[in-house]
Amino acid sequence: MTNEKKKLHFNFIDVLIILAFVVVIIGFSYYATGHWQTNSGGISETTNVVRYTLHAEDVPESVAKMISEGDELKDASKDTFKGKIVKINANEKFVDKEAFDSINGIYTQSEHPTKYMVDFDVESAYVLSGNAICIDGAEVKVGKKSTYKSDNYALSAVVTRIEEIQR
Numbered sequence: 001m002t003n004e005k006k007k008l009h010f011n012f013i014d015v016l017i018i019l020a021f022v023v024v025i026i027g028f029s030y031y032a033t034g035h036w037q038t039n040s041g042g043i044s045e046t047t048n049v050v051r052y053t054l055h056a057e058d059v060p061e062s063v064a065k066m067i068s069e070g071d072e073l074k075d076a077s078k079d080t081f082k083g084k085i086v087k088i089n090a091n092e093k094f095v096d097k098e099a100f101d102s103i104n105g106i107y108t109q110s111e112h113p114t115k116y117m118v119d120f121d122v123e124s125a126y127v128l129s130g131n132a133i134c135i136d137g138a139e140v141k142v143g144k145k146s147t148y149k150s151d152n153y154a155l156s157a158v159v160t161r162i163e164e165i166q167r
Contacts, residue, residue, distance in 0.1 A: 049165040050126040050133055051086070052140060054148070054157035056118045063153045064090045064116040073122055076147040076154050080136040083124030090118045118155075123165065133162065 067090070073082040092114060101108050124135045132139045145158045 048126050048128070049123055050135070050140070051121055051123045051163050051165050052083075052159050053119055053121050053161040055160045056120075056155045056157040057115075059090075059116045059118050059155055061114045061116060063155060064118055066153045067118060067120065067150075071150045071152075073148045073150055075136075075138060076149040078138065080138060081124070082135055082148060083122035085120050086123050087121040088118065089120070090116050092116055118157075119160070 067085065067088055069085055069088060071085045073085065074080060075082055100106075126140070127134045129139075132141070134140070140159060140162065142159050142162055145156060147154060147156045149155075
């Protein structure tokens with residue numbers, strides 16, 4: 001018998017297997033602690049909070065009645081959180097409902113559903129990125145028209161005012 005010591009040799013495949021194992025363990029611990037979840041606009045005392053006003057026109061009466069305080073709004077195309085509705089002001093939009101009947105030569109009332117103009121304030125946590133206000137990774141600007149959705153409805157609205165809330 002010889003007293004030869006066996007040398008431990010690692011080849012490329014062994015190193016790849018060990019790295020893959022380490023990545024799986026780190027990924028599982030990251031998943032288990034919940035760090036992978038995005039902040040869904042939860043507002044704490046140390047969070048920067050912004051309140052912005054959205055203006056929607058030609059909203060059908062059925063949709064206008066569904067909008068309520070506390071609804072969570074999301075961007076309809078990206079499904080990202082945009083904030084919670086804190087105040088609503090809905091006004092009936094007056095439209096010219098007369099139409100000219102060219103056969104009889106008289107004006108008649110045209111029939112179409114009642115539309116509303118809805119202004120609502122939304123509060124959300126934000127991050128300053130350069131000189132832009134970002135909510136869940138997307139910029140919010142005055143004059144920007146976007147489509148928003150909730151659990152019960154979807155509508156297009158324009159941002160008309162932005163203000164920071166001091167907490």
